Amino acid sequence: MPWKSLQRLIGLWMGLLLLAGCGGGAVGQNDPTSATYQPTPPQPQDVGPRLVGPITYTVDARSRDVWMYFDFARGSVVAVQDPKTDSWDLTFQRYVIKTNGGDTNPAGQGALLSLAERDFAAVTKVPDKAQFVIDVHPKNRPSSYNPAIEKWFNYSYLANVLAPKPIVYIVRTHDGKYAKMRFLSYYCASKSSGCLTFEYVYQGDGSTNLGGPAA
Secondary structure, three states: OOHHHHHHHHHHHHHHHHHHHHHHHHHOOOOHHHOEEOOOOOOOOOOOOOEEEEEEEEEEOOOOOOOEEEEOOOOEEEOOOOOOOOOOOEEEEOOEEEEOEOOOOOOOEOEEEEEEEOOOOOOOEOOOOOOOEOOOOOOOOOOEOOOOOOOOEEEEOOOOEEEEOOEEEEEEOOOOOEEEEEEEEEEEOOOOEEEEEEEEEEEOOOOOEOOOOOO
16 A cells, blocks of 8 residues: 555544544543542431432442342431342342343332433423333343433443433332432542442422422
8 A cells, every 4th residue: 555545544543533532531521420429328217108308319330249239218328138028119239220120120119100201300290101111031131120220320331421311200119119329420529430429309209299398
């Protein structure tokens, strides 16, 4: 190949790499690693039949071997001896998420509904005739056992950054109550990955009202 042709080819290749790098940066254009959080200390406390939130909570899901269980009714990560019988709603391991229902636990009522990208505060109730999605065995589903939440983030291979999408989810809890939530970050205060931070509102009286903070 003539030298000038080779130079043009190298120039074109470098230009493509530069464009790709800009595309990767777009995923983290707000620098998601700057939104970092310390894991919330577990302090389970029954909230009763109240509407609580919005609350920001960080689950330390950095372990690749241990699942971290969260219970909306107690507003905390909780200790679970038997996932089939103990009370919990969502469980996390790194970026993988399960609900207490479906194939994960047929005895639980846990399920999810994705409301796509919308304003969190504007979601004030569970939609009428909502079609909740239950967990299924993950065949080619690396990021979730639940199809409704399997694409909860964007990931840049070039920047090696995971950025949560601004999606609002409705959670049907293990006992048939409701919460709304959105993910805020995947990064710990130390800049390591695996600290899953989300904002939520939970309705403890079993109704579909998710109108905001309790009075």
